[in-house]
Amino acid sequence: MSGFWSKSRSLKQLLLLSWIAPALLTLVASLAVFLFLGWLDYQNGIDVTSVGLKEKSKVAARRVSAELLLQEHGAVGSVLQKLQEELDLGDLQISGDAHCGDAGPVCSQVLKSDVEVARKIPQMSPVQYIVLRQGIQPFQSFLNPKFLAWSALPVFFLIAVGLFIQLVFLQKKVINPIGALVGAGDANFSVRDQWPVEVRQIGGELKASFEAKEQAVFALLAKGVIHDIKTFMHSLLIATDMIGESADEAKRVRRLENLYKASKSNLPKIKRIIELTLDGSRDIPIREVESDVLATIKGAIAANADYAQEKAVTIRLEGSEKMLVTHDPVQLERALANLIRNGVEVFSDRNVEGETKREVLVSVSEVDQQTVSISVEDTGSGYSGEAEQFMPMKSAKAHGAGLGLYITNKIIQGHRGSLKVMRSVALGGARFCVSIPRGGAQ
Amino acid sequence: MRTLLAVLLTLFSTQVWSAPIEVPVAFIEALDSKDTTSSERFRKEYELAVKYGVELTEKEAAECGYRIKPVPSFYGASDPLQAKERTEQSVKAGVWFVVGPRRSNHYILAAKGSGEVPTVSLMASSDEVLSLGPKHLSLVAPNSVMAQVAAKEAAAQTTAKTNRAYISVVREDCLFCKGFAEQFDAAAKTVGLKKTAEVFILTDEPDLKAVIAAIDAHKPSFILLPNYSIVSGFLIEKLHKMYPDVFFVGGDGWGTNFGFVENGRDIGNAKGFTVRGNPPVDVGMKSFPTGQKLLADSGRIPVASATALSLIKIIDSTKSLLCKYQPKSSADFANVFQRNGKEYFSAPWGVSIYQLSSGNIEYKKSSRAL
Secondary structure, eight states: OHHHHHSOOOHHHHHHHHHHHHHHHHHHHHHHHHHHHHHHHHHHHHHHHHHHHHHHHHHHHHHHHHHHHHTOTTHHHHHHHHHHHHTTOSEEEEESSOTTOOSSSEEEEEOSSEEEEEEEOTTOSSOOEEEEEEEOOOGGGGOOHHHHHHHHHHHHHHHHHHHHHHHHHHIIIIIHHHHHHHHOOSSOOOOOTTSOHHHHHHHHHHHHHHHHHHHHHHHHHHHHHHHHHHHHHHHHHHHHHHHHHOOSHHHHHHHHHHHHHHHHHHHHHHHHHHHHHHHHHSOOOOOOEEEEHHHHHHHHHHHTHHHHHHHTOEEEEEOOSOOEEEEOHHHHHHHHHHHHHHHHHTSOSSOOTTOOOOEEEEEEEESSSSEEEEEEEESSSOOOSOSEEOOTTOOOOSSSOSHHHHHHHHHHHHTTOEEEEEEOTTTSSEEEEEEEETTOOO | OHHHHHHHHHHHIIIIISOOEEEEEEEEESOOTTSOHHHHHHHHHHHHHHHHHHHHHHHHHHHHTEEEEEEEEEOOTTOTHHHHHHHHHHHHHTOSEEEOOSSHHHHHHHHHTOTTSOEEESSOOOGGGGGGOTTEEESSOOHHHHHHHHHHHHHHHTTTOSOOEEEEEEETTOHHHHHHHHHHHHHHHHTTOEEEEEEEEOSSSOOOHHHHHHHHHHOOSEEEEOSOHHHHHHHHHHHHHHOTTOEEEEOTTSOOHHHHHHTTOOOTTOEEEEEESSOOHHHHHTTSHHHHHHHHHHSSOSSOSHHHHHHHHHHHHHHHHHHHHOOOSHHHHHHHHHHHHHHHHSOTTOOEEEEEETTEEEEEEESSOO
């Protein structure tokens, strides 16, 4: 029995089970009502028989009285028989006492399957009674099956309707919202007012949980960031220390030049890391304007041109027509630039034997009238998983904290868009697919 | 002179100045109009006959110092106990005399409820009436007397025949029929008649096999049919066709031609006779003064039934009894009735014989001179 209750069941099965108990109770109640009504009918039948028998006893008593007064020997017997037939009685006899023991002129009692009435015969001294008996129909004859059907049918119909309504309500108010909550990958979802209180509470807790998780992720990323900054700062410290140690002017100049080079190389990186970290910890404001998204893409490509040249990677753009999309050009360029940079960074610093070509392809297309898709794919080692929504900490970058993709995703989500990662069918590497609404986040 | 004046004054004051003594007479009969529509008709005729009887005797009764006051009480025929209860109520109300009911068993019950008040039935013919005593009489002769008359008449009418045997065909569920048959059998023996077979039947149109077998076996000189008109008419019609010479004898149940004609019986020229307690109405009316007066006043018989004849006769006899014996109270009347009632109320017409001839039942004679 405990196994029955502990077994995992669908919500619909549970609802059905929850209705079975009231259905069974209703059936029992209907049966009880049906039997009760039958019993009432039976009692009424007995009363009707009793009343009818009392009327018949009146006639019989007077007829028998007349015969007894006439003292016709043998006539009383034949009169009784004639009366029995005439009045359709089960039994009729004369007795010296009333079987029901009442002192009144007439009394009745209900026997096993008969009603018996005894009435004083008028004009008789000593008192004599005429006793009549008539059978009553058995209880079960008063149980009309039609009544059972009529009493149970509307109840079962109500139960079925109630069950249907409950299922529809639960689908709309519980299952669908839970589905929406489950589908949310992060805290960027809204809890609707029309959801039930409990579901809204769950949504609020889930949102808080996602935010805490994001904070945890960010903390983890921040740890990596600090490590990176420490690395860059260490080389600067060494270069600075070496200047202080050198007594030779020529050596000092050379060491100052080294410090300059190290600073020029590392300080922008430190600055970038700090900026990214700051962006990761706060909301990125999105200022949307309707402008040509192709121009934004070209800006992102240009930002990575030098880096791509260093790595001998070709960045190719597919799409030449102007496409007006409501977006934040600065932030979206930043996000796309990061994706392109990641695509370039996938390749190693020197050519690997057997490597075909190093290419990053950026393409833009209309998914439909409301949505624009921007795709950044490379010829790198590829993405082994199924196409999925980007999640923090799932970056396939060779080095770095993955903070860039985190910021990129935040910017895209700020545009009410989505970022998916999948394998590039055309180039064989990874493919990042950005979808944003053409009309903007508003 | 003074004495003469005093006597005249006394006579004058008692005879003229004293109001007539009211004699309440209960008329009790099973004629509740709720029974059937025919009961409504018979009841109206009954009430009319009483009215005629009282009106026709009023003057004479008043001259005698009496006023007969009818107190009718009708009840349902299906509840014979009411005959006793109504009589008890009437007696309690102070009637001097109770008339009715017609049916023997009803009348016996009424007599049992009358106490000391005398009663007379219009036509109760059961022999049990004889055992009620001199205060309880019937205008109709008892069955035993009718059976004796019938037996004598049967002997007389079948004298020419050498075979003195007869068979009886009796409806088994008719107590009156069986009673008359028994009485006839007893009387028949005294006049040399012999019953050779008895067949009992149960329906109005019975199977005749047993009857035919009895007739073939015994060749009776007559067949006793002491049954009511419906079954008697059927038997006569069927048997006469098969046995044209057979003679039929009936009790007081054949009724009138009405009973035979109503059922469309073709009895042809079947021979026989029946006995009854009353003569035809016109014959009966002529036998007593009030009846004669009614015929003289109306020129015809306004109420043509035997019941009406009996009612008017009883009222006439009551007036005669009152005028002759001058009772002053109900007790007086009861005593007078006990001593002299038979003369006035007991079978005044004797037993009447009605001949079956050419399909009709015709009055032949009465056993008492009328």
